[in-house]
Every structure is written in C-alpha cells, then in structure tokens.
Amino acid sequence: MENREKTKWFSLLMIAILLFIVALLTQLYVLNLIVIVLAVYIYKYGNPVLFKEYDAKRKVQYQQYQTVQKAAQESLRQGSIFKK
Template identity: 50%
Template structure:
C-alpha cells in the first residue's frame, strides 16, 4: 500500500470514529478522534494534499508577481504618463 492510501484509510477511520463518538456520546472516543486528527494533520497533510498545495503555491507566486509589477508601475508612474500622452 502506498503512502497516500495509508493516510486516506486513517482519515476515513477518523471520520468513522467521529460519527460513532457523536452517536454514542462517549467522551474517550472524542479524545481519540482529536489525537488521531492532530496526527493526520501533522504528518499526513503533506502526503494527502501535495498536489493541492503545489497548485496553491504556484497561484500565489503568480499573484505576487502581478502584485509586484502593479506596485512598480504605480511607484514609477509609467502607466499614468502613458495615459497623459494619449
């Protein structure tokens, strides 16, 4: 079994435990769910959401590039000078 499959099974088990805890209202199961969720978030997040995080990082870098270009254009005033020339 690959790494992503292992984390998906743990996540599914955590969701099932959460549902059981809500249905039975047994407090120790809540604590088990919290601990398992923290473990999945800490160690499995990078494996489960690797592609999503890469896409998000790429979009953020593109956003920063456009934002920096807009700041530079406003700082230098080149955009306003070109409008005045027309």
C-alpha cells in the same frame, strides 16, 4: 510505494471521520479526544502525502499572485498606470 502511502493515510483519515461521527452520535467525549489526537497526527504527517499535488499547485498560484502584486505595486508607486 507512493500509492500505498496515500492509501494508508486516506484509510486513517476515513477511520478518523467515522470515529468522529460515532463520537457525536454516542456522546462519548473520550472518543472525541482520541479523534482530535488522530486528526492532528494526520494533519502533521499525512497532509504532505495526501495533498502533495494540491499543495504544489497552490504554491505555483501563490507565486504568480505575488509576481502580479509586486508589478501592480511598482506601477502604482511610479504612477505609470494612470499616465497617458
């Protein structure tokens, strides 16, 4: 089921990209508005389906970054990093 959802959103994304290219080549501004609405729809509802694994990986990396940042701030605050 998840694969079917990914295929649906990926196809919709490719259609949006193709419509964008056609709109640029033909200079149809109405088509650009349709592409913008479609892109916002894909971003809002399709992003969690298309980039689920990527978002999870980024979240873990961000949490690790925050842990390191807090440890660095704490050591700088205590001054233990420069003491021998």
